[in-house]
Amino acid sequence: MINKRLGVNIDHVATIRNARGEIYPEPLKAALIAEQSGADSITIHLREDKRHIKESDLKAIKKKIKIPLNLEMAPTREMLKIAKKYKPDYVCIVPEKRKELTTEGGLNLYSQKNLLRKIIISLKKNKIRVSLFVEPKIFDITTSKILGADAVEIHTGKYCNLFNKRKRSQSEFLKIKKSAAYAVKIGMEAHAGHGLNYKSAYTISKIKYISELNIGHFIISDSLFVGLKSSIKKFKNIIKS
Ligand code: PXP
Numbered sequence: 001m002i003n004k005r006l007g008v009n010i011d012h013v014a015t016i017r018n019a020r021g022e023i024y025p026e027p028l029k030a031a032l033i034a035e036q037s038g039a040d041s042i043t044i045h046l047r048e049d050k051r052h053i054k055e056s057d058l059k060a061i062k063k064k065i066k067i068p069l070n071l072e073m074a075p076t077r078e079m080l081k082i083a084k085k086y087k088p089d090y091v092c093i094v095p096e097k098r099k100e101l102t103t104e105g106g107l108n109l110y111s112q113k114n115l116l117r118k119i120i121i122s123l124k125k126n127k128i129r130v131s132l133f134v135e136p137k138i139f140d141i142t143t144s145k146i147l148g149a150d151a152v153e154i155h156t157g158k159y160c161n162l163f164n165k166r167k168r169s170q171s172e173f174l175k176i177k178k179s180a181a182y183a184v185k186i187g188m189e190a191h192a193g194h195g196l197n198y199k200s201a202y203t204i205s206k207i208k209y210i211s212e213l214n215i216g217h218f219i220i221s222d223s224l225f226v227g228l229k230s231s232i233k234k235f236k237n238i239i240k241s
Contacts, residue, residue: 004205004239005040007070007193008232009216014052027057028064030220030228035067037232041090043214045072045103046082048096055082062086070214072103072133075112080119084126091123092153092191092214094133102217103194106135106155109143120148131191136175141183151189153214154179156204160195163203173203180209198222198238205239213239 013030017023031042042065044053062069068089073079074096083091093116095107109116109132116132123130131151134140136159144152154176162169180190192204193214201213215235222231 004210005212006038006232006235006239007041007043007191007212007214008034008039008219009043009045009072009193009214010034010220011043011045011052011216012220014054014057018052027053028060031061031065033228034232035065037229038236039067039232040212041068041070043070043072043092043216045094046079048074048076048079049098058082058086058088062088075107075116075119080122083123083128087126088128090129090131092131092133093119103133103155103157105157106133106137106140109134109140109147113143113147117147124148124150131189133193134179136172136179138179138182141179141186141188144183145186145188149188151191151212152179152183153191153193153212154183154210155194156192156196156200157194159204160197160200163200164195164197176204177207177209180207184209198234201235202238 010027010030013025013027017025046053046058070090071088072092072094075093094103120130129150131153132144132149133153136154141152159169159172162172183190189211190209191212192210196215197218219231
């Protein structure tokens, strides 16, 4: 069993700040508390519309935290330039649509393969670990390997939706498990994320091939009631193998 890492996504601290155009709550403060509470990495998504995290947050967080920083970004030349400037430890490439509330699914790897390949090569030259956010499909896992990714982050959103509504989620769970097993078999790390809460993180953490979970919205939401430190500690305990 691989010891699972917890990446804490703090985007929604910035969402609250930006809702009032204020300077608080500060994402940097959340990143530092997450670090002290046992987070293995900090994840931020710098969207092209900068609706939550801003470039100034990226700069401040990268400067102050000691654990790895995982930057989620769309596969564009502008974002590549920003990644090369701030050199996060990890980049997770995600699809982005302007009107979506959150990332709605994995990348369309095939239609963007030339651009993705160039971006991956460039990031790796800068010693940045690259993961691709993908659907739990064997084709996407194979393509990620061919494109040169170090890891795949498997989209758990569909599974979580079914699981939360107490609908049949077993076949979606099996897709995630098979995809993770295959990713590890062909030499990549398998990560997972999107929509996870305490219960779904527990079930997903039973997949031995998955080495990292990235969790955001639920942690920030539950922090309103239990505090950021408690929520992170609870997740760390839940995903412990
Ligand atoms: N992983 C990826 C690639 C994401 O885009 C997101 C959302 O920003 C997450 C994980 C975290 O999802 P959630 O906020 O639903 O926990």
